[in-house]
Each structure stands twice: as structure tokens, then as C-alpha cells.
Amino acid sequence: MVDGQVRATPASGAAVPPERRRVAIVGAGIIGSSWALVFARAGWEVRVFARHAEVRKSLHERVRQAAAAARPIAPDVAPSEILSRIEVSVSLDDALQGAEWVQESVEEDVEVKAALFADLDRRAGAEAILASSTSSIGASRFAEQLPGRGRVLVAHPATPPHLIPVVEMVPAPFTSEEAVAQAFATMRAVGQVPVRVNREQPGFVMNRLQGALLTEMFSVIRDGVMTPGDVDALIRDGFGLRWAWLGPLQGVDLNAPGGIADYLGRYGFMFDQMARERGAPAPVVTPEIVATLQGAMRAALPVEELPTRVAWRDARMAALRALRDYMR
Amino acid sequence: MVDGQVRATPASGAAVPPERRRVAIVGAGIIGSSWALVFARAGWEVRVFARHAEVRKSLHERVRQAAAAARPIAPDVAPSEILSRIEVSVSLDDALQGAEWVQESVEEDVEVKAALFADLDRRAGAEAILASSTSSIGASRFAEQLPGRGRVLVAHPATPPHLIPVVEMVPAPFTSEEAVAQAFATMRAVGQVPVRVNREQPGFVMNRLQGALLTEMFSVIRDGVMTPGDVDALIRDGFGLRWAWLGPLQGVDLNAPGGIADYLGRYGFMFDQMARERGAPAPVVTPEIVATLQGAMRAALPVEELPTRVAWRDARMAALRALRDYMR
Numbered sequence: 001m002v003d004g005q006v007r008a009t010p011a012s013g014a015a016v017p018p019e020r021r022r023v024a025i026v027g028a029g030i031i032g033s034s035w036a037l038v039f040a041r042a043g044w045e046v047r048v049f050a051r052h053a054e055v056r057k058s059l060h061e062r063v064r065q066a067a068a069a070a071r072p073i074a075p076d077v078a079p080s081e082i083l084s085r086i087e088v089s090v091s092l093d094d095a096l097q098g099a100e101w102v103q104e105s106v107e108e109d110v111e112v113k114a115a116l117f118a119d120l121d122r123r124a125g126a127e128a129i130l131a132s133s134t135s136s137i138g139a140s141r142f143a144e145q146l147p148g149r150g151r152v153l154v155a156h157p158a159t160p161p162h163l164i165p166v167v168e169m170v171p172a173p174f175t176s177e178e179a180v181a182q183a184f185a186t187m188r189a190v191g192q193v194p195v196r197v198n199r200e201q202p203g204f205v206m207n208r209l210q211g212a213l214l215t216e217m218f219s220v221i222r223d224g225v226m227t228p229g230d231v232d233a234l235i236r237d238g239f240g241l242r243w244a245w246l247g248p249l250q251g252v253d254l255n256a257p258g259g260i261a262d263y264l265g266r267y268g269f270m271f272d273q274m275a276r277e278r279g280a281p282a283p284v285v286t287p288e289i290v291a292t293l294q295g296a297m298r299a300a301l302p303v304e305e306l307p308t309r310v311a312w313r314d315a316r317m318a319a320l321r322a323l324r325d326y327m328r
Numbered sequence: 329m330v331d332g333q334v335r336a337t338p339a340s341g342a343a344v345p346p347e348r349r350r351v352a353i354v355g356a357g358i359i360g361s362s363w364a365l366v367f368a369r370a371g372w373e374v375r376v377f378a379r380h381a382e383v384r385k386s387l388h389e390r391v392r393q394a395a396a397a398a399r400p401i402a403p404d405v406a407p408s409e410i411l412s413r414i415e416v417s418v419s420l421d422d423a424l425q426g427a428e429w430v431q432e433s434v435e436e437d438v439e440v441k442a443a444l445f446a447d448l449d450r451r452a453g454a455e456a457i458l459a460s461s462t463s464s465i466g467a468s469r470f471a472e473q474l475p476g477r478g479r480v481l482v483a484h485p486a487t488p489p490h491l492i493p494v495v496e497m498v499p500a501p502f503t504s505e506e507a508v509a510q511a512f513a514t515m516r517a518v519g520q521v522p523v524r525v526n527r528e529q530p531g532f533v534m535n536r537l538q539g540a541l542l543t544e545m546f547s548v549i550r551d552g553v554m555t556p557g558d559v560d561a562l563i564r565d566g567f568g569l570r571w572a573w574l575g576p577l578q579g580v581d582l583n584a585p586g587g588i589a590d591y592l593g594r595y596g597f598m599f600d601q602m603a604r605e606r607g608a609p610a611p612v613v614t615p616e617i618v619a620t621l622q623g624a625m626r627a628a629l630p631v632e633e634l635p636t637r638v639a640w641r642d643a644r645m646a647a648l649r650a651l652r653d654y655m656r
Contacts, residue, residue: 069642072650136598158566159583163645166566193565195558203598205554206562209544211599213576215612216540222617226533228624230523232575234534237521238486238494240575243568244648247560248541255487270464270531271539279607284543289550296556314397316655317491320572322400323651327644 020045021189024099024124026092026116028055031133032105033062034160039101040085041067041074041162042190047087049095051106056088070162074191096124101186103155105133113142121148129183131155135207138200139172150176153183154197156204161192168204170197219278245316253297254310261294348373349517352427352452354420354444356383359461360433361390362488367429368413369395369402369490370518375415377423379434384416398490402519424452429514431483433461441470449476457511459483463535466528467500478504481511482525484532489520496532498525547606573644581625582638589622 023039025032028050036059040046050056060083067079089095096102102124106112113132120130121143130152132139143152153171158164167187171180180196187194197204203211217231226234242251249260256263264271268285275284301309351367353360356378364387368374378384388411395407417423424430430452434440441460448458449471458480460467471480481499486492495515499508508524515522525532531539545559554562570579577588584591592599596613603612629637 066642069639070646072646073653075650135595160642163642163649164566164569165649166562166564168562193561195554195561197554199551199553201553202601205548205559206566207595207598208548208602209541209559209562210567210576210580211602212540212544212606213537214580215599215603215608216537217577218612218617218621220533220536221620222614223527225527225529226523226525228577228621229628231533231537232577233521233523234494234496234537234575235571236573236575236578238492238534239538240568240571240573241492243563244572245564245568245652247562247564247568248538249545249556249560250564252538252542267463267535270535271543273530274536274539275543278540279609280543281607284546286550289546292549293546293556300557311397314394314488314491318398318400319651319655320648321491321493322403323647324573325401327647 021100022047022098023101023103024049024089024095024128026050026095026102026104026120027106027133028059029105030160031157032103033059034066034162035103035105035133035157036086037063037066037070037082037162038190038192039103040082041070041077043085044190045085045087047089047095047097047099049089049092059088060086066160066162073163092119093123096120096128099124100128102128102130103133104131108134108136110137110141113137117143117152118146121146121152127151129153129179129186131183133157135204136202138170139175140200143172144174149174151179153179154200154204155183155187155194156206157192158206165191165193166206167192167194168197168206169194170200170204172200216278241317241320242313244320245313249293250297250300253301254306254313257306259294259303259306260297261290264290264293349428350375350426351429351431352377352417352423352456354378354423354430354432354448355434355461356387357433358488359485360431361387362394362490363431363433363461363485364414365391365394365398365410365490366518366520367431368410369398369405371413372518373413373415375417375423375425375427377417377420387416388414394488394490401491420447421451424448424456427452427456430456430458431461432459436462436464438465438469441465445471445480446474449474449480455479457481457507457514459511461485463532464530466498467503468528471500472502477502479507481507482528482532483511483515483522484534485520486534493519493521494534495520495522496525496534497522498528498532500528544606569645569648570641572648573641577621578625578628581629582634582641585634587622587631587634588625589618592618592621 022045025036025048028048036046036048064079067082102120132154134154135156139152139154143149153175156168158166184194220226220231221228252263253260264285272283272285350373353364353376356376364374364376392407392411395410430448460482462482463484467480467482471477481503484496486494512522548554548559549556580591581588592613600611600613
């Protein structure tokens with residue numbers, strides 16, 4: 001399938017078959033080019049605009065390499081097919097033409113983003129969603145004054161999105177719920193896993209989780225308790241094998257017969273003690289949070305199904321170890 | 329290979345060929361039975377002692393199931409072969425007979441461990457290492473008074489050790505360096521990944537890392553910023569794909585052209601801000617820790633090899649995604 005080539009008038013949206021959805025990628029560094037791959041792999045028509053000529057020039061080669069390396073994720077889609085759907089635009093207007101989604105991935109500078117989003121809001125189609133890849137700047141800081149602010153939100157990917165599917169969706173208080181719903185549907189349609197962040201806080205949630213773990217690692221290294229290599233091994237040859245299949249909450253849910261409430265009843269004191277030692281002003285394992293977690297875990301998995309799920313987990317960890325040995 | 333059957337006198341160590349190493353497993357719950365599998369899979373002769381009759385009785389069946397599920401890790405070792413090397417002992421003395429390693433995995437109770445280690449120190453061979461699977465009790469608290477305390481240490485596994493190889497090795501101040509060296513060699517010989525914890529602190533390091541991450545997750549959920557299911561997805565469909573291959577430090581080292589110092593120069597402020605907000609009394613991203621980390625990362629991987637390593641990482645994440653799709 002190389003439909004990208006059959007468009008009669010490449011510079012216009014008119015000849016695109018109705019089933020071909022179109023995205024504009026603005027900024028084509030590591031993140032932008034990875035987004036281009038995500039959308040093109042899912043069958044979208046992709047137009048990329050980047051300010052720097054060398055970035056534009058190298059785009060196809062960079063996507064080609066990434067697509068070849070990522071082939072196991074979508075074995076039925078040839079890299080050539082993906083490339084055929086990606087066009088480098090000569091102007092922002094050309095890139096925006098007919099796009100129902102605009103993904104901005106330029107530098108982390110609030111002034112640059114504010115100017116760009118003002119432009120995007122003026123020039124993009126009225127129905128287009130305007131999404132930013134920012135990892136740290138809420139849309140309130142660059143889109144509040146825009147007439148079309150209801151369709152602006154943050155869609156912050158992991159690096160790189162064509163390999164790691166989770167995307168933090170961070171609406172501003174002014175983002176419409178319709179736009180949020182449409183944004184979730186679009187992310188799912190291109191194979192990503194959108195999760196909702198209900199507050200525009202520094203680091204959103206993804207980097208807060210990573211930051212909490214890194215901060216503890218830094219403390220352990222600073223205090224001479226463990227070397228950097230060993231502390232990395234604790235995750236790589238430890239929890240990482242489990243977290244490739246299950247989040248940490250479901251992970252501990254499977255490690256006590258009664259689930260996460262049982263687990264925290266046994267070991268919660270330890271987490272409280274550590275948090276206190278690191279400066280936390282109040283206990284972190286409260287009856288309220290335990291009830292919330294147990295409720296969420298049991299809604300997802302009844303307690304009597306825990307043993308089956310443990311067997312599920314174990315088979316997958318064994319397979320991952322075999323894969324690691326194979327790729328060593 | 330079913331050498332376990334050729335021992336002429338099963339109750340004595342005399343007829344064991346010199347190449348067959350022997351371990352005593354004391355306590356045979358989830359952890360103890362998994363340890364039995366680890367050692368037997370590596371060719372050791374395993375004797376298991378447990379107080380409760382039903383635990384002893386069910387041991388072989390539990391190990392058989394676990395060995396079958398874990399077959400991808402050691403495809404050349406048949407579960408029947410593993411089982412043939414595991415014997416349930418009728419007494420502690422029988423289990424200790426000829427053992428060069430004793431792995432204790434009884435309940436987390438300092439009194440119980442103190443009494444047991446006194447027994448082990450009296451009855452085990454003079455050269456045997458005595459290791460505890462405890463996740464929270466330093467050996468200082470249960471072995472300080474023992475004549476043979478120099479050979480006692482904690483070898484705290486992840487759950488379960490036959491699937492997750494990392495083991496926290498926590499010597500007490502009185503543990504001899506010879507015993508530590510021997511313990512590391514033994515863990516490596518049975519396919520585990522030992523890491524050294526230089527201080528007997530609560531939660532050692534493994535559970536501190538997990539605790540830091542869980543604590544941040546609890547805060548995010550408590551504050552209504554994200555649902556439990558979504559916060560789990562941030563790891564499972566996010567960092568977990570990376571951390572199955574690389575620790576978090578090496579992970580960020582690959583996410584900036586100049587390595588981890590470059591990365592922390594760009595984003596360290598965010599981690600400091602979060603830590604401060606959670607009560608940390610001082611900055612966590614100090615020039616000292618940045619220098620330590622950059623030094624450790626560059627000793628492992630020169631900066632010019634970072635791009636190659638990124639490609640290595642990407643190929644592995646793509647393969648893992650294919651494995652996940654396959655096992656969905």
C-alpha cells in the first residue's frame with residue numbers, strides 16, 4: 001500500500017481519499033520525527049514543518065532508520081510505505097492544510113510556544129486539535145489568550161513515542177471536554193496509550209514518577225550505600241522485568257494473598273518510615289489511600305483471580321528473560 | 329542428567345561427587361521454594377527444611393509448576409531434572425548436612441530469626457555461608473552474638489528469585505570480606521545478579537526505590553491528579569519498556585547528547601523542585617552527584633558510543649513490544 005503516491009495534487013488536501021486522516025507535525029527533532037512515524041505507521045497522511053533546513057533535509061532518513069528498527073512493532077507495515085506518507089512541507093500553512101491534528105514538538109521555551117500557538121490557532125482548520133509535546137509547560141502558559149484555546153492541550157509522549165506508547169494528556173482548565181475526548185480517541189487510533197493528567201503541575205506525572213525514583217537513587221549513591229551501576233541493576237535486573245508487564249500498583253497487588261491492602265498492611269510502615277526520613281510532613285500510607293487503591297485494584301481484578309494473574313505474570317517474566325538472553 | 333539419583337547414601341554427604349554443590353533451604357514458602365528452584369536449576373543438590381508438614385508436602389508440586397512456567401529461562405534443564413535434585417529433609421540437621429550455603433526464608437520476625445540463626449551457626453558446617461532472605465531486618469539484629477557471625481549476611485531477593493535475578497547482598501559490620509566475596513561468587517554461579525548494600529538501613533535499597541515510586545504514585549492519586557489505573561500505565565506502557573533493558577540512570581544518560589550530566593543540566597531543576605515540594609530539606613541534584621553519575625556512566629560507556637547504545641535500546645524495546653503483542 002503506497003497510497004501516499006496516488007494523491008493527484010500533493011500540495012492540496014482535496015484529492016485525499018476521505019479515509020486518509022491528516023496530521024501536521026511542527027518541529028522535527030527526536031520527538032517530532034518520532035511522532036511522524038507514529039501517525040504514518042497508523043496510515044495517516046503526515047506533513048512535517050520544521051524551521052531548520054538541515055532538520056527538514058534529514059527527516060526522511062531519520063524516519064527510515066527508526067521505522068526499520070521499529071519494524072517488530074508493526075511487521076505488516078513496510079518502512080517504505082511509512083515514508084511514502086510523510087511529506088516535508090515548505091511552509092507552516094502547507095503543513096496545516098487539511099490537518100485534523102497538529103502536534104507541536106519545538107524547543108521547551110514558553111515564548112516560542114506562545115507565538116507558535118497563536119499562529120497555529122489562526123491558521124489551522126477550525127476543527128483541528130492543537131497538541132503540544134511539552135514535558136513541563138502547561139497549555140495555560142501559552143494558549144490562555146487564544147480564541148481557539150478550547151482545542152489546545154498537552155500530549156506529552158515518552159521518548160520516543162514510536163517505541164513507548166504512553167502519552168500524558170494534560171488539558172488546561174479552558175480545554176473543552178469535546179477536544180479531550182477527541183484527543184483520546186485520536187491517540188488510541190494511532191496505537192498510543194493516552195492517560196489523563198487532571199492538573200497542570202510541574203513535571204506533570206510521568207516525570208514526577210521518574211524524578212521520585214531518580215531522587216532516591218541519588219540519595220543512596222550520595223550516602224555511599226550503593227554504587228551507580230548496582231542501583232541501576234536493582235531496576236534492570238529487578239523491578240524492570242515486572243514493570244514491563246504490570247504497573248507498580250498491580251505489581252504489589254499480586255505480592256500478597258489479599259491484594260494491595262494486604263500488602264500495605266504488611267509493608268506500608270516501611271514506606272511511611274522512608275518518606276518521613278526524606279522529609280515528608282505526613283504519613284503517605286493512609287487508610288483513605290489504601291481503600292482507594294484496593295477499590296481500584298479489585299474493580300480491575302477480583303481477589304480470587306490473583307493466583308491466575310500471578311501465573312500470567314510469571315510466564316511473561318520468563319519469556320522476557322529468554323528474550324534478553326537471545327538479544328544479549 | 330539425573331545425578332541426584334545416583335547418591336549412594338541419601339542421608340549423608342559422603343557419596344556426593346565433589347562437583348555437586350549443596351545448599352540447605354530453610355523455610356519453603358514462596359521465597360524458599362523459589363530459591364530451591366534457583367539452586368537446583370544451576371545443578372546444585374538442594375535440601376529443604378520447613379517446619380510445617382503441609383509446606384513440606386506441597387513443595388515438589390509447587391516447584392514443578394514454577395519450573396515448568398520458568399522453562400524459557402533455562403530451556404535445556406528439564407523440570408524433572410530440577411525436581412530430582414531437590415530433597416525434603418526430615419530434620420534441620422539433615423538439611424544442613426554437607427551444605428556450603430544456607431538460605432533462610434522464614435517469617436519476618438527478628439526473634440524467630442535470632443533463634444534459628446543460633447541453631448544454624450551451631451549445626452551447619454564450619455565453612456557454610458548463612459544467608460537470610462529478609463527484606464527488612466539487618467543481620468546485626470539477629471546474628472551479632474553468634475560465634476560464627478562472620479559468615480552471616482542478608483541475601484534479599486526480588487520476588488520470586490527464580491524469575492527476577494537481582495539479589496541485595498547486605499553484610500553486617502561483622503560479616504567477613506571473605507564471606508562476602510564467597511557469597512557474591514555463589515550468587516553469580518547460580519545465575520543471580522548480586523548487588524552490594526553498604527549499610528543496614530530500613531528497606532535496604534530495593535524497597536526504598538520501590539517505596540519512593542509508590543509514595544509518589546499515592547500522592548498523585550490522593551490529590552486527584554490521576555487515577556490508579558492510569559498511573560500504573562505510565563510505568564507499564566512507559567518507563568517499564570525501557571527499564572527492562574537499562575536502569576533509570578543509564579536510561580536518562582541516553583536521553584541527552586552529552587549523557588547524564590547534560591540531561592540533569594536540562595531537567596535537574598524539575599527533580600529539585602519536586603523534591604522540595606515533597607519536603608526534601610536540600611537540593612538533590614548537586615554538582616557532586618552529577619559528577620559522580622557522569623563519571624560512573626562514562627566509565628561504563630564513552631560519550632561517543634551513546635548513539636550506538638540508543639540504537640541498541642530501541643531494537644530491544646521494539647522486540648519487547650512485539651513480545652507483548654504476541655502474549656497479549
